[in-house]
Amino acid sequence: MRLTPEERKQKFFYATEDAEIYDYTVEITQPYFYLMHETMMKLIDFWFQDKNTEITILDIGSGTGIEALKLLNIFPKIKIIAVDFSEPMNTIFRKKMTLKYSKSYINNTISIICEDFLCDSFHPLEALSKISNKSEFDIAMTAFVFQHFGKEEKLKAYRKVFKSLDKNGLFINCDIFGYNNRSIHSYSDNYCLNYLIDQLTVPNINLRECFKKIKERVGDMDKYRKQWENHWKEDNILYPLNCNKPCLSEQKLLKKAGFTDSEIIYRYWLAGIICALKS
Numbered sequence: 057m058r059l060t061p062e063e064r065k066q067k068f069f070y071a072t073e074d075a076e077i078y079d080y081t082v083e084i085t086q087p088y089f090y091l092m093h094e095t096m097m098k099l100i101d102f103w104f105q106d107k108n109t110e111i112t113i114l115d116i117g118s119g120t121g122i123e124a125l126k127l128l129n130i131f132p133k134i135k136i137i138a139v140d141f142s143e144p145m146n147t148i149f150r151k152k153m154t155l156k157y158s159k160s161y162i163n164n165t166i167s168i169i170c171e172d173f174l175c176d177s178f179h180p181l182e183a184l185s186k187i188s189n190k191s192e193f194d195i196a197m198t199a200f201v202f203q204h205f206g207k208e209e210k211l212k213a214y215r216k217v218f219k220s221l222d223k224n225g226l227f228i229n230c231d232i233f234g235y236n237n238r239s240i241h242s243y244s245d246n247y248c249l250n251y252l253i254d255q256l257t258v259p260n261i262n263l264r265e266c267f268k269k270i271k272e273r274v275g276d277m278d279k280y281r282k283q284w285e286n287h288w289k290e291d292n293i294l295y296p297l298n299c300n301k302p303c304l305s306e307q308k309l310l311k312k313a314g315f316t317d318s319e320i321i322y323r324y325w326l327a328g329i330i331c332a333l334k335s
């Protein structure tokens with residue numbers, strides 16, 4: 057079933073009213089977020105060993121720029137199209153960038169677009185042509201964005217990514233995914249849910265600062281925790297990463313969208329990173 061952009065936005069409640077504390081929220085709700093994040097960055101770093109050629113990146117659901125800002129550090133000649141339909145998240149991303157980079161560098165390097173990636177009116181390559189001479193993206197990446205997309209929406213997104221990539225392009229999807237085995241799926245789902253409930257109740261020592269910042273902003277932690285619990289139970293639409301049987305999997309969806317090959321490079325309970333090659 058296709059959702060309206062407004063219905064889609066509601067699933068990202070924390071990216072609108074609570075965008076200011078998103079960086080703390082993601083760390084406290086997602087086990088080992090920074091390890092996943094670093095794995096993604098390491099893959100891109102490895103994939104493009106020549107740092108002196110221009111690389112083009114499509115960042116889908118760029119949020120507060122956690123991934124894009126890291127890439128700006130690694131690649132001096134990078135061009136990024138960052139798309140996110142939450143203006144509050146885009147505002148924080150812009151703020152973080154202006155603290156570090158000049159206006160002209162930002163204008164030449166990155167374009168942050170407030171759009172729904174799934175909308176037909178958003179054309180990634182048109183956006184790219186305004187900041188780069190390259191006509192396609194070398195990499196498309198996305199982190200924690202597609203987990204609420206139904207099958208049709210996911211396939212549409214994967215096809216759009218495929219069309220935007222260069223023939224040697226790489227797509228990296230870092231997200232939460234299901235399992236074929238019901239018991240393992242159920243254990244993983246409960247593990248992740250209990251993790252976020254625990255951290256939003258009595259956080260681990262290394263997450264206390266995040267907890268404090270969230271509490272300062274939201275006040276009522278019981279209400280906030282409940283909101284997260286409901287979101288986790290109701291909004292996730294998860295498919296297994298791979299499957300030998302004729303059921304749906306991410307690898308099959310990626311193949312259907314045109315990708316020739318895909319690899320799973322990270323897995324921790326529901327969390328995973330799958331990367332797909334165009335050819």
Ligand SMILES: C[S@@+](CC[C@H](N)C(=O)[O-])C[C@H]1O[C@@H](n2cnc3c(N)ncnc32)[C@H](O)[C@@H]1O
Nearest residue numbers: 071117118119122140141142145172173199200
């Ligand atoms: C969980 S945040 C992830 C942000 C960032 N990628 C990260 O890893 O920290 C998900 C982001 O995706 C954005 N988003 C979700 N669906 C989208 C869509 N269809 N088009 C554009 N942005 C979308 C939300 O607004 C939100 O900022």
